Amino acid sequence: MSKRVWFVIALALVLALVIAACAPAAAPAPAAAKKKVGLVTDVGGVNDKSFNQSAWEGTQKAAKELGWDAKFIESKQPTDYEKNIDQFATEKYDVVVTVGFLMGDATAVKARQYKDIKFAIVDNAYFPTKDSVACGDKVKDCYADGGLTNVTSLMFQEDEVGFLAGVVAGGMTKTNTVCSVSGMEIPPVVRFVVGYQNGAKYANDKVKTLNTYIPSFIDPAKGKETGQSMIAQGCDVVFGVGGNTGNGGLLAFKEKNLIAIGVDVDQYNTYPEVKDALVTSAQKNVDTAVYNFLKAVADGSVKAGYNTATLKNGGIGLAPYHDWDAKVPAAVKDKVKTATADLISGKLATGYKP
Amino acid sequence: MSNVALKNSPNDARSAFAKTLDALSNPLLAILLAFVLGAVIIAITSGNISTVPVAYIGLIEGAFFKTRGLSESLVATIPYVLASLAVALGFKAGLFNIGVEGQFYIGSLTAAAVGAAFHDLPALIHLPLVLIAAALGGAVWGAIPGILKAKTGAHEVINTIMMNYIAYRLTEFLVSNVLRDKASSAVQTIRISPNAELWNMATVPARLTDPLNAIFIALLLAITTFFFARWLVLRTRVAARFQTAAQKRAFTTALTFMVALAAFFFLPLLTQTVWPWTDPYDRLHIGLFLAPAAAVSVAWLLNKTTIGFELRTVGANPSAAQYAGINIGKNIVLAMALSGALAGLAGAIEVLGVSICRCLPLFFSAGYGFDSIAIALLARADAIGILPSSFLFGALRNGADLMELRSGVSKHVISLIQALVLLFVAAPAIVRYLTRQKTKADAVADVPLTRGWGR
Structure with a gap:
């Protein structure tokens, strides 16, 4: 019996070799090697x-x-x-x-x-x-x-755009409680959260803030659970700051027809499941930053060091209100505009200290 | 079972060879079939048959031939070996330990804590201490479901799964609070002492210039030699050359001392001049020697000792074991503890030898504990067979990246191939049918890997 088995194996190996030999010989080097x-x-x-x-x-x-x-x-x-x-x-x-x-x-x-x-x-x-x-x-x-x-x-400068998100949240909350479902407690997340909480207090001095750091960016179930417990504590506006974990938090608020604020990108486009609840997103334009970096590499102007995207240089900002445009009171929109201008001019600080 | 080769008497070499081939033919065919089916899937999903060779060549090159490719495959293999030994040891005692992932986490947690707790201990003491602590941590974590099963009959599958979640959350809590490195803005534990590190291969020559480290290695080699020499004079044809037991003892002692001395004096010198690992960016570490040593130890424990015999008997037939006077409860707890210890070691090795911060960050493992179940099944729970099966999985895991990069075929195809391998191994009838082998009468009488519900 084993003879036949080994024959099959040998045959397959030979076949594999033949296939390998027929493979396009090491992808012909394209002209002037593409970067x-x-x-x-x-x-x-x-x-x-x-x-x-x-x-x-x-x-x-x-x-x-x-x-x-x-x-x-x-x-x-x-x-x-x-x-x-x-x-x-x-x-x-x-x-x-x-x-x-x-x-x-x-x-x-x-x-x-x-x-x-x-x-x-x-x-x-x-x-x-x-x-x-x-x-x-x-x-x-x-x-x-x-x-x-x-x-x-x-x-x-996540704290700046987090601050603006907080201004919206502070203005929109009916229960005077805003919250954030956050990912791992690392500097970019902390900047978002601190900015958000101070922004909410800037817009509404009665506001109470809740936050939970979940040590994961890939745990939407835990995010949703945390979101639900925050709803139980009276929170009606959530800021999801933690990749997929934060997305879970957004979903919890969408299901209860409450208000959610997205993060990093305009989640109205990337996460349409929650778009009904999504008043805005605290955008950091990673795509633009990466794009600009690659362009700089191409024209040779790239420099070592760090570039910080701020409200001033437009690398961060709030996403459009989309469907919520009519539902966001003019007073809140004005407050966001004032805060933006004051943050840019330096009249206002986000309160984040590294 | 596939360990038939071990059981054969040495004078029947030819038939032992043939039998080994027979035992190997099924897994090898399973692997082959999985790759053939994998090729079909790649061809269909990419809509282009010429993707298949590009993908597979990328896979093979990435796993073996590219710079540091083989090293990276081995780096992935080492934790697989230990984790799947843990699963296999459970299988042998009739237990299905799904808690390897949790025990892995507890092991890495213990290793990170003990590794960072002392800063002046020499490697000679610190490294063994960390490994023992991690093994103990894993053993405790494994023993709990074992005790529950022995005392109350609670099924280990459920309890080990639950213990996994406790381990994840405990790790998250301790890493982000108690053990957290406050100086770093990342969520991770404090860096372990350099003396607790598992030496990177490239640093071995430098490490050996420290006499304490040289003593450490000499001791390890002496212990290995001692066991090897004992085996030589007791179990092999060499035995006939000695008349008395005293002569055998003298030979063993002399050989051990010679190796120890030679290692202490010449190994540092030797590694300075000839040492194949010189690339400082190579991540391969001395766990490379630890993994096969663990496999041999487990094989020895299971097949050559009374403890192993009792474990296997409990696994094969608890009623018979009980009738023969074997304490079932004790053996269940022991098996789970040993299994947990191996899993804990796997976790420790990753912290001590691979983690870039030489510390424990969050999300440390992407399912080594679960992949290892598949590996143990592929090896039919044979401790030595686990070495090649782990290497297969390690190589696939590592080669998958280059495959994806070159061909655009998603690396999830690799999980698919692994699943197919497992399917074919678990259902040998499919392979036999496809290769038109006749079912042998004795081939059906495989020992069940685990027992079902209840006792």
Whole structure:
């Protein structure tokens, strides 16, 4: 019996070899080698309806205009980050974009290894820190003398746009209780939340704020559960700040016909399931930031260091009210306009302290 | 079962070989069939048959041939080996431990805590301490469902699943509060002491320049040699060359000391001059030696010791075991504890050797504990068979990225192929039918892997 089995196996192996031999011989090198850009997402994945997705859209848009190749790899767990960046590097990619604060260490390590590759990291800036893998405290500036001369950090002033979201929430609440369902307690999320709470208090001095950090960006069930418990505590406007986890919070409020505020992108478009409840979204234009970075790489004007998107330079802002346009009182809209102007001019501070 | 080869007497070498081939033919055919079906699926979903070779070549290149490709496959294999040994050990005792993922988390949590608790201990003490602590942590987590089953008959499947959730939430809580590194803005534990790290392969020569580390390695090698020499003089043909037990003891002792001394004096020197791992960005670590050592130890425990015999007997037929005077309850708890210990070790290894911060961040594992169930099934719960099956899964997991990059075929296809492999292994009748093998009378008499509900 085993003879026949081994014959089958041998036959299959031969077949495999034949197929392999017939394969298009190592993809004929295209004329003047196209540049290649790779995007490494965080565990949220490229369809997270939020910032990973936005980063990928920006990458695709730039790649299309520049005639580059663009590919992405989704990370499954934190120990994958290094491996995934390496994957692009060994495939001779010219530019690598990593999405998310959590990828900070891995990006720095790989950027030092591959000096010829331009890196951009969304949401993480490097500062000298004791015992840090990314950038120890022996240097003055991580980018200039810390060896990260090929890294651009794409940062966002989340507290500003969070503040505006808070102004809307504070103005819209009927129960004087606003809340946020947040992801992991990392700086970009904290900036959003602090800004939001202070914005709500700015708009409405009677307002009570609730917030829960859920240590995950990929747990919509937990987000929804948390949202429901916040409804039970009298909250009627929620801000979902945590990728898919936050989306769960939005869904809980949509189901009870309450008010929700989206995050990162205009979730009216990316998460239509909750659009009836969605008054606005606190947008950080990751797509524009990534797009601009890639354009800068293309024309050679890219610089190491960090770029911060602010209300002033238009890199962040509230999304349109869409269906809620008629339902948002003019007073609230005016307050948002005043707050925007005052934040830009510096007359108003969001109250976030790093 | 597939461990037939082990049971054969050495003088029947040819037939042992043939039998090994027979035992291997089913899993190998299963893998082959899965890949063929995988190719069909790739061709259909991509609408282009030429995607198939691009995808599979990418897969193979990514898993073996690209820079650091093989290393990365091994890095993924190491936790798989330990985690699936945990599942397999449970199977052998008739227990289905689905709690490996939770025990993995507890192991990594313990490792992170104990690794960061001391900063002046030498590796000689700290590293074993961390590993033992992690194994104990996993053992406790595994033993709880074991005790519940032994005392109350509560089914381990349900309790281990529930213990998983407790482990996840406990880890989340401790990582984001008690153990959190306040200096870092990331949510992660404090970095462990460099002495608790599992050495990266590239750093081994540098590490060995420290005499304490050299003693550590010499000791490990001496212990290995001791067991090897004992096996040699007691179980192999070499035994005939010695007349008395005293001679055998002398030989064993002498060999052990020689290896220890040679390792202490020459290994540091040797690694300075010839050492295949020089790439500082290679993530392969000395867990590479630990994983097969664990597999051999488990095989030895199960097949050559009284404890193993009792465990297997309880697994194969509890009623017979009870009649023979074996304490079933004790063995259930023991099996779950040992299983948990192995899973805990898997978690520790990832913290000590792979995690970039050498600490425990949130969301540490993407289902090593669950993949390992499939691996243990593929290996038919055979401890040695787990080594190649883990490597298959590790290589697939690692090669999948390059496959996706090159061909645009989603790497979820790999999960599909893994599932197909499992399906074909679990249902050998399909493979036999497809390859037109006759069903052998004795082939049906496979021992059930676990027992059903109740006792």
